[in-house]
Amino acid sequence: MKESALKISKGVEQVSSLNPNLKTNVSKNKKNVLKVDEYVQGILKQDLLMLSKGITLVESNNHEHHLIASEIIEKLLPYTGNSIRIGITGVPGVGKSTFIEAFGEYIISKNKKLAVLAIDPTSQRSHGSILGDKTRMENLSKNPHAYIRPSPAGGSLGGVARKTRETTLLCEAAGFDTILIETVGVGQSETAVHSMVDFFLLLMLAGAGDELQGIKRGIMEMADMIAINKADGDNFHKATGAKSEYSAALHLFPPTASNWIPKVLTCSSTEATGIDQVWNHIEEYIQLTKENGYYTRNRKEQTRYWFREFLTEAIQDNFYAKPNRKEKAKSLEDRVVKGEITSLTAIRELMES
């Protein structure tokens, strides 16, 4: 395959990765098959360098890299799924990094292998994504039982979500049994993370004032646990009060599909208090949901959900791959929003073009 055909411009990664017009025959290329097996064997041997290289393929916008990544994941599928996947969200300032350091070290002290991933569709690697700076979690990043991977560079939420899902699978195949997926708590990405984890943890601060400004409505009702962070020093009593208030509020919410009653607790990342309770509740949750069947059912539903999301995106990208369609859709949308034409007229015009 010619090099020129592989050059993919930014912003069309989904199109390129799924566009059937860009066929290659990697699987028939002996050199690449070997290469795929090298990755597969390396990852199964828990070689972190091979894991990182594999994730780099997953995150690449190069079509051929994608095909290789896809083959690697396919071969690793039987070795995936054996981790507890935990989503962590909270607005900037809530102390996510410090919490993850303390929580991560606690998890590792329980003889677990921990991978920390992140979703931040707005990030640009050049501008420093969340987790991009490993000094943010200095101790954890030096721990041989922890693997920290920054958020893939910006793109559509669907693209970033796919990369994070696939990275999770690679980490599982590499023996990581606890995966934390961090998100910034201010946009669409929480819903995405909620749909790819077993347990969803919301970090909050005491007080319902400015600290809450950034959090999107609806996230509280997704949470399996609310941890009031920074419950230390002068803040301790305020945090304890907040705990009572949130407990009362959560009690008014409708029951969860998992039959789990969401917990509220306080913790301090700096004093390392309450961290054990967070973990204990997660273990309780996993036990409960494995017993009542929700755990497996939820994972299957998530797989189905993401398959449908990715397929929808692929069909859309295929449609918009034709020249000028995107521009035409945009100008029709503007006319619909201005009230000049109906949606139906606009859609018919676009579909007939």
Added chain:
Amino acid sequence: MKESALKISKGVEQVSSLNPNLKTNVSKNKKNVLKVDEYVQGILKQDLLMLSKGITLVESNNHEHHLIASEIIEKLLPYTGNSIRIGITGVPGVGKSTFIEAFGEYIISKNKKLAVLAIDPTSQRSHGSILGDKTRMENLSKNPHAYIRPSPAGGSLGGVARKTRETTLLCEAAGFDTILIETVGVGQSETAVHSMVDFFLLLMLAGAGDELQGIKRGIMEMADMIAINKADGDNFHKATGAKSEYSAALHLFPPTASNWIPKVLTCSSTEATGIDQVWNHIEEYIQLTKENGYYTRNRKEQTRYWFREFLTEAIQDNFYAKPNRKEKAKSLEDRVVKGEITSLTAIRELMES
């Protein structure tokens, strides 16, 4: 156009309505142009029979009817948008019909013209949809200032949502200045309704027990108001207590995009208490959001949202209109869920087929 080409089988209504392969030239057909103008003039003259006929076209699964409906709406667009659109949800048993009767009569007493619509994608007209039985709102249905329209018959949520959006526009052109859109509160349809109204009202009962079983998590955080219904007789004190609890809980939620602080109040549909307060708060909300610009911004965003939803659906339908694609997608999905292949492999296989 031949009659046979117009026969649309059930379950493919979106395909039929938007499929460019089914072209007609209604606009060049003199008879139909006259017909369109008859509808338009009739609706603008507030002729309820013409309104009902127009809505029937909107709800039809017949492609030609759709095209006529689209032309009617296009001509009426300049006369639309002048109503307050209110979504009402709550689980079965909360007393939605009785509330809407009492609330509707109060609204009419304020010299308003009221239309009551419903969204219930699960309904089958033959099995009696919500609002299908007008005796449910006996007094309101006899009131000359009220127009009650049952939910369109079952289909995809997108299809039902489009029909309800278009029906709203027709009602506005016919002079209705207050539109209630009712939904059952147990599925996806609340999010859809929330995205097509100015104000979203959640009806609840006192007590957080069994009454809540059906409500989906996330709906409470969407509500601009929670009204604790049936606050009468023995239930009065319980309802007042619930009001305090929910007020405290809502206080902990992050601020709304509209800057509105969601209200909690009690009401009794049978004793007609609290109904005036519900209306007063809605008027306050409309005033606030018109002043701060949210009202107009939100409407534009909603139009954009639905255009994108309908367009996505049309592109999907167009893709699946090819023979066997749907079956192939289903069988690939099953393999993905079983963990036999990755999403990417499945998608590539489908896109290349």
